[in-house]
Amino acid sequence: MDDVDETPDSVLAARARTGDAAAFGALVVRHQPAAIRLATIVGGSLDDAADIVQEAFVKAYRALPQQRDLVSATPLDPEAVALATTDAQLLIAALARLGERDRQVIGFRYFAGLTEAETATALDAAAGTVKSRTARALARLRQELDRSGVRGD
Template sequence: MIARVRAGEPEAYAELVRAHTGLALRAAVALGAGADAEDVVQQAFFKAYCSLGRFRDGAAFKPWLLSIVANETRNTVRTAVRQRTLAGREAALAEAEPLIPESADPAVAALEVERRAALLAALERLGEEHRLVVTYRYLLEMDESETAEALGWPRGTVKSRLNRALRKLGRLLPDFEPREHPGRQAHQAHQSHQESRGGGDEHE
């Protein structure tokens, strides 16, 4: 797809924009852009297009784009005249991409909204690095490799900072249970099965 864009096919980049706009909006809002999320994402796509000459062949587009979104969000937040409120951020996040199906039981939906508001409040109390790694891994559901690439950190750094961030969240939110990716759950189930048979692998 990137090769097609570099070859001068504007529709190819339009396809990339359509495929990644929802995720980019979620990232911008979750990282603090609030009502400016759409402007941030639009600017991020423009900068990404202008920087395609520096895009590494074979690299994944999503984490590269989200790193640009994160930088644009950071700049927007730092220069914003007004302060973002937690309520405003939560409302914008819900508007950017509904996370609760309309068919959900009202009681379950209310609990999910309450839990998410509590999580965002707790995230506000973390340092920037810890807030970023939790946001990418759990709010944006990116895997470890994508998170490392998006943040420009080694995977070991992602793992250690995520562990520290989760311990802090655990103290702030005793009931916090991050949802793992299905693939990771399957891997953990397989690993547990192997260990129960005495064949556990000591390597990560």
């Protein structure tokens, strides 16, 4: 694949959806460093983060044939993209200010998409404990976001 660095993500995603493994690989190469940084903030360990990200990319690749067409034919609004990027940066910064236990439970539940039971297994905790930890961690995350000036709708 020539000029992969200049190919927009939307084009690579469309190609990947048609079975182009090289296009999916290009997306992985492009986004893996940022994904690992986020997973490290959430999970704490670089080795664990790399494993989580690898597993997420494998799941994404396997799910491609079942996905509806998520690639929009219309270009994105640059202002909306800038706002979303800023919000994501504020979220990452707020997560980084939380304690490790809070980052882990939020990471497993909302970034990795694990159920309460799966999170309980991963954390070696009871499901009820995961439920209460999640509620408290989300409350602390909301406080951090409020301090950053981010308001939820």
